[in-house]
Amino acid sequence: MAPFAQVTPFAQVTIVGLGLLGGSIGHAVQASLPGVTVVGFDADADVRAKARELGLAHRIADTSESAAQGSDLVILCVPVGAMDAAARALAPGLSPDALVSDVGSSKGTVARALAEALPGHHVIPAHPVAGTERSGPDAGFATLFRNRWCIITPPADVDAALLARLVTFWETLGARVETMDADHHDKVLAVTSHLPHLIAYTIVGTASDLEQVTQSEVIKYSAGGFRDFTRIAASDPTMWRDVFLTNRDAVLEMLQCFTEDLTELQKAIRKGDGTMLFDQFTRTRAIRRGIIEMGQDDARPDFGRGDHSGTA
Amino acid sequence: MAPFAQVTPFAQVTIVGLGLLGGSIGHAVQASLPGVTVVGFDADADVRAKARELGLAHRIADTSESAAQGSDLVILCVPVGAMDAAARALAPGLSPDALVSDVGSSKGTVARALAEALPGHHVIPAHPVAGTERSGPDAGFATLFRNRWCIITPPADVDAALLARLVTFWETLGARVETMDADHHDKVLAVTSHLPHLIAYTIVGTASDLEQVTQSEVIKYSAGGFRDFTRIAASDPTMWRDVFLTNRDAVLEMLQCFTEDLTELQKAIRKGDGTMLFDQFTRTRAIRRGIIEMGQDDARPDFGRGDHSGTA
Numbered sequence: 001m002a003p004f005a006q007v008t009p010f011a012q013v014t015i016v017g018l019g020l021l022g023g024s025i026g027h028a029v030q031a032s033l034p035g036v037t038v039v040g041f042d043a044d045a046d047v048r049a050k051a052r053e054l055g056l057a058h059r060i061a062d063t064s065e066s067a068a069q070g071s072d073l074v075i076l077c078v079p080v081g082a083m084d085a086a087a088r089a090l091a092p093g094l095s096p097d098a099l100v101s102d103v104g105s106s107k108g109t110v111a112r113a114l115a116e117a118l119p120g121h122h123v124i125p126a127h128p129v130a131g132t133e134r135s136g137p138d139a140g141f142a143t144l145f146r147n148r149w150c151i152i153t154p155p156a157d158v159d160a161a162l163l164a165r166l167v168t169f170w171e172t173l174g175a176r177v178e179t180m181d182a183d184h185h186d187k188v189l190a191v192t193s194h195l196p197h198l199i200a201y202t203i204v205g206t207a208s209d210l211e212q213v214t215q216s217e218v219i220k221y222s223a224g225g226f227r228d229f230t231r232i233a234a235s236d237p238t239m240w241r242d243v244f245l246t247n248r249d250a251v252l253e254m255l256q257c258f259t260e261d262l263t264e265l266q267k268a269i270r271k272g273d274g275t276m277l278f279d280q281f282t283r284t285r286a287i288r289r290g291i292i293e294m295g296q297d298d299a300r301p302d303f304g305r306g307d308h309s310g311t312a
Numbered sequence: 313m314a315p316f317a318q319v320t321p322f323a324q325v326t327i328v329g330l331g332l333l334g335g336s337i338g339h340a341v342q343a344s345l346p347g348v349t350v351v352g353f354d355a356d357a358d359v360r361a362k363a364r365e366l367g368l369a370h371r372i373a374d375t376s377e378s379a380a381q382g383s384d385l386v387i388l389c390v391p392v393g394a395m396d397a398a399a400r401a402l403a404p405g406l407s408p409d410a411l412v413s414d415v416g417s418s419k420g421t422v423a424r425a426l427a428e429a430l431p432g433h434h435v436i437p438a439h440p441v442a443g444t445e446r447s448g449p450d451a452g453f454a455t456l457f458r459n460r461w462c463i464i465t466p467p468a469d470v471d472a473a474l475l476a477r478l479v480t481f482w483e484t485l486g487a488r489v490e491t492m493d494a495d496h497h498d499k500v501l502a503v504t505s506h507l508p509h510l511i512a513y514t515i516v517g518t519a520s521d522l523e524q525v526t527q528s529e530v531i532k533y534s535a536g537g538f539r540d541f542t543r544i545a546a547s548d549p550t551m552w553r554d555v556f557l558t559n560r561d562a563v564l565e566m567l568q569c570f571t572e573d574l575t576e577l578q579k580a581i582r583k584g585d586g587t588m589l590f591d592q593f594t595r596t597r598a599i600r601r602g603i604i605e606m607g608q609d610d611a612r613p614d615f616g617r618g619d620h621s622g623t624a
Contacts, residue, residue, distance in 0.1 A: 081586075105536075129536045132613035133600075139613070148535055178532075188525050191518070193536025199511055200537070202577055204596040206503070206570045213500050219602040220490075223460055224417075224441045224505025225512070225544050227609045232537050234600040237593035244581045244589055255578055258518045259571075265514055266567055269556045274393075277556055281549035284516040288445075288546040290531040297539045301444035301451070303617040305610040 008035045009165035009172070010099075014071040016064050016086055018042040018051045019236070020131060021103045022077030023140025026056035028173040031142040041067035042137070043078075043086075050137045068093035073169065076102040076114075081242035083110050087117035094121060099162050101126050105189060105239070106247035107153045107182035115155070122159060124166055126152045127185065128175055129193070135236035146174030147295055153182040190250035194243055195258060197232055198251065201240070204233040320347045321477035321484070322411075326383040328376050328398055330354040330363045331548070332443060333415045334389030335452025338368035340485040343454040353379035354449070355390075355398075362449045380405035385481065388414040388426075393554035395422050399429035406433060411474050413438050417501060417551070418559035419465045419494035427467070434471060436478055438464045439497065440487055441505070447548035458486030459607055465494040502562035506555055507570060509544055510563065513552070516545040 013029055015022045018040050029038050040057030041064045042048050052060045061067035068074050068090040078086045083104060094100070099122045104110040107125050114123045130148035132139065150170040154163050167177045180188075207218045207226065218226065244251055268276040291297045298304045325341055327334045330352050341350050352369030353376045354360050364372045373379035380386050380402040390398045395416060406412070411434045416422040419437050426435045442460035444451065462482040466475050479489045492500075519530045519538060530538065556563055580588040603609045610616045 129533050131536075134613045149533055151533070184524075188529050188533055189536060191522060191525055192530055192533040192538040195518075196515065196537035196541055198577060198581075199515060199541075199574070201593050201596055202574045203508065203511060203570055204599055205592055206507075206566070206573045208595065208599060209573075210503060210566075210569065212496075213503055215599070215602070217500050218504055219599060219606050219608065221441050221461055221463070221500055221504040222603045222608050224443075224501055225508035226504040227603050228512075228540055228544060229508055230596070230600040230603055230609070231615060232540060233593075233596040235593075237590050237597075240593050241586050241589040245584055245586055248581055248584070251581060252578065254518070254522075255574075257522065258515055259574070261518045261521075262511070262514045262567075262571070265510060266564065269510075269560055269563060272557055272560070274553050274557055277553040278549050280517055281513050281545075281547075281552050283520065284513055284542070284545040285549075287516055287520060287527070287531060288542040290527070291534045291539050291542055294531050296531065296534050297542070298617040301446045303543060303615045305615040305617060 009168040010073040012037040012071040014039045014067045014074040016041050017077035018137045020135050020139040023056045023137050024144040027142035032172050039067050047137050064090040065093035072098050074100045079239045079242040080104040080106050080246045084113040084117050105243045107185045109246035111182045124154050133231050133234040150175040150177050152179045153185050186247050186250045190254045194251050195254045200229040200233040203229050321480040322385040324349040324383040326351045326379045326386040328353050329389035330359050330449045332447050332451040335368050335449050336456040339454035344484050351379050359449050376402040377405035384410050386412045391551045391554040392416040392558045396425040396429050417555045419497045421558035423494045436466050445543050445546045462487040462489050464491045465497050498559050498562045502566045506563050507566045512541040512545040515541050
């Protein structure tokens with residue numbers, strides 16, 4: 001393909017919310033879609049200043065209304081509980097033919113909130129399944145979406161041409177795109193993302209509160225497995241509070257399944273049932289292999305982490 | 313220090329069990345203690361053949377009795393449930409002044425088993441808190457113990473000079489050494505290692521069994537957090553069965569605390585108590601910081617993993 005012949009599905013993209021996800025989109029669009037203008041906005045003036053310094057967008061606007069003006073794609077990258085207010089704030093600046101999307105981790109609640117906040121506008125929710133434990137405007141990077149899945153949850157009456165452009169947009173940023181309905185998304189993510197975060201937050205909290213083991217011992221001997229959980233338990237608290245409040249039913253359903261399974265293993269330990277423990281511990285290896293074969297994790301032992309580079 | 317003036321706390325070291333830990337000790341001793349002879353043994357003839365091919369020791373013996381002959385340090389690197397049998401098998405070859413140690417993840421049960429199996433011999437149990445999810449003779453590497461803690465649990469009547477030599481041995485392999493009593497070790501490791509593995513095995517099992525979400529969806533969207541749990545749930549099933557059978561009381565006690573905390577978070581989600589969720593999710597960040605400051609994890613986002621190197 002000749003230079004500048006690149007498909008640019010949108011001419012101007014507005015990013016509202018300049019944290020890890022919004023900042024990464026800003027970097028990625030500038031890297032992958034050189035003809036596209038990127039406009040950014042964040043409700044926090046300090047974040048806007050930082051975003052200007054980091055060059056997260058070509059222009060950082062001081063209101064979301066002015067940020068939306070002239071854009072044919074507006075992506076909301078705020079915590080899911082803030083989507084409604086963010087959408088209402090930018091609505092006056094929105095072109096009638098602009099597409100509004102988002103990156104929220106729960107989709108049913110967000111789809112309803114955006115449809116209500118932006119009547120008559122085109123809304124297609126999306127969720128790139130990508131991130132790190134970092135947050136804030138300096139946490140983003142251009143390759144965050146590469147080889148990660150982006151799930152788009154189009155409404156029943158979606159404009160097929162707009163959907164196709166949104167798919168192209170995410171593919172250009174390096175993502176693989178899948179579409180499904182919002183309810184199914186919320187069940188899938190409840191198990192692949194929300195329940196793991198809940199469990200990690202819980203166990204890290206449990207370990208902090210013990211009477212017989214000090215917090216400094218927990219830290220010192222964390223390489224036995226515990227440290228793995230502390231990474232996702234360091235994720236943004238506001239984002240995760242909102243996820244659990246907006247995807248409550250699916251999370252509680254998955255949690256119920258987990259608790260039943262944990263109770264069975266507890267019983268096997270209490271009864272000394274080694275056969276049951278061995279069988280359970282054997283069948284979990286296949287999933288890891290599948291994840292590595294699908295290119296969704298690092299194949300090297302210990303995630304390939306520089307095990308001794310804590311000071312790096 | 314001049315070459316060859318290195319302190320060699322033992323002249324000949326026997327390693328019984330040539331998996332991840334035993335193999336790593338073999339590599340590490342050869343790398344760090346060039347004057348020391350390393351003898352290896354494994355009950356599995358295929359593992360012995362592989363160990364010879366990989367050079368895990370200077371000599372691989374065909375019986376544990378002959379492997380023990382002439383060594384002043386014998387380290388048992390077998391699953392904790394196999395310690396008793398392994399100790400009895402090597403006893404006839406053991407010198408009266410030899411020190412027997414191990415690398416088992418639970419210490420109370422192992423200390424009792426070794427004391428009973430080897431009456432009149434010097435036994436000082438130990439546990440290097442280091443590992444990866446890999447197992448087998450080709451999983452080991454010389455730097456596994458570098459900057460990791462090794463917990464030694466000396467009996468009340470320990471020979472102080474032998475203890476000092478064992479401390480020097482582990483320090484020479486790069487470990488930092490701490491001593492504590494076996495019961496306290498078992499409580500500490502129940503929370504920093506055993507409970508995390510139990511939780512990880514459980515959630516990976518739960519995700520495999522869902523009716524509404526397929527296993528291929530779980531694999532596909534695992535980057536949302538789930539994949540982190542699959543790493544430790546890919547650990548050796550025999551080793552972990554034995555850990556739970558031998559450290560039952562401490563694991564069940566920690567599991568009880570975890571379940572109580574999880575129930576509280578479940579209730580907060582059900583009631584929509586965002587304040588409680590936010591507060592819980594905020595206080596868990598400090599532990600991650602502590603772990604990184606202590607050099608016990610990689611400070612880079614996402615463990616520094618090559619996020620897109622699944623094909624590596």
